[in-house]
Amino acid sequence: MSTVVQPSVAERSEAEALFRFQTETPDTVRTTLGMSATRIGGGVVLSMRNDTTHFWSKALGFGATAPVTAELIGEVCDFYRAEGTSQAVLQIAPAFLPEEWQEICEQEGIDPTSSSSWVKLACPTDEAVARADALDMTPDRIHVAPLEADQAPEWGTVMMRAYGMPVEQYAEMGAATATRPGWHPFAAWLDGEIVGTGTLFVQGETAQMFAGAVLPHARKRGGQTALLAARARVAQELGCRVLIAETGAEAPGTRNSSLHNMLRLGFEAVYERRNWSWHLTHDEH
Structure with a gap:
């Protein structure tokens, strides 16, 4: 589509x-x-x-x-x-x-x-959900679920660590939106530890993918794709027509796994910026 x-x-x-x-x-x-x-x-x-x-x-x-x-x-x-x-x-x-x-x-x-x-990407919400349902996307020992309010500090810390950013001050910035209206945060767990983050910002019929990242030791287990799929399903439940996302463009000789995870779920590159x-x-x- x-x-x-x-x-x-x-x-x-x-x-x-x-x-x-x-x-x-x-x-x-x-x-x-x-x-x-x-x-x-x-x-x-x-x-x-x-x-x-x-x-x-x-x-x-x-x-x-x-x-x-x-x-x-x-x-x-x-x-x-x-x-x-x-x-x-x-x-x-x-x-x-x-x-x-x-x-x-x-x-x-x-x-x-x-x-x-x-790369700016977009995907019809129904398409992303249909792909997530059709493809075998069961993550390896990763469990994805909506974030509870008391888990926000740990979630914010994991977000910044996953992006290679400082934790002090920055983690509190990341955690702040977890309980704010319009945001729908999710976490990925591995052996009882939060290892991945992702949130969704909803405006009318548009849902913005935001802060999707997984800690290095928990990557290549399907966690990021599971976070994308979970947020797509919530966007569908909320009546959002389209999903929007961004990620780094691939330089020659490099591979951005985040980009390919989104393409596999039905996202299309709209333009490079x-x-x-x-x-x-x-x-x-």
Whole structure:
């Protein structure tokens, strides 16, 4: 079944989930990590000034309700300058990049040679559930179930460990959404230990896959696919028509198992999106 998803829908789904994920973090964590966020031109701009991973400062979701212009990107970069953010990533769907993008990059200090990309994927919810039911996807000693509220701290810790991120402060950020409206968190267990995470953010008929990861020692057991299938079934129960997800694009000679797990479940690559890097210059410090 072919998936027809407009870039505007796919971009808004991810942007709103990420905005909620970061802004619903406890105030003490937000202060420690130097977090701030705003909405500009229909997109979201997220800053984490004290982020040692340089992953969480992102601007995305643009082009759906207003065109991407030099003025809009200038406002985004000015926000980062005002926050003292050392670097950030701008993620814009290729359909929304303006003809003068190269000139905008030069004007704002955005690296036009940035080579990393993400794949945006989508799948009809019914298709994902049908595939999960038809394929033999029984994981090896892995048990997947909805997360209980008292398990959120451990779940947040596993999420960050699985992504190779620091635990202090970051784990609390990950755990914060577990009991928030609109989120549907799941965990994967191996021998009584949480070894995998995944949550679903629901907006109307769209369900955003988020934070799906498994600890290294528990991989290659079908845990990630089981987490995808469990969330797809919940999305179907909630009346969601389409599932949205992202993962890293495969560079030549590499293999992204997350990508192939999603393709096996019926997801289709909608487009690749470059990660455009912006850096605060010494003159702007």
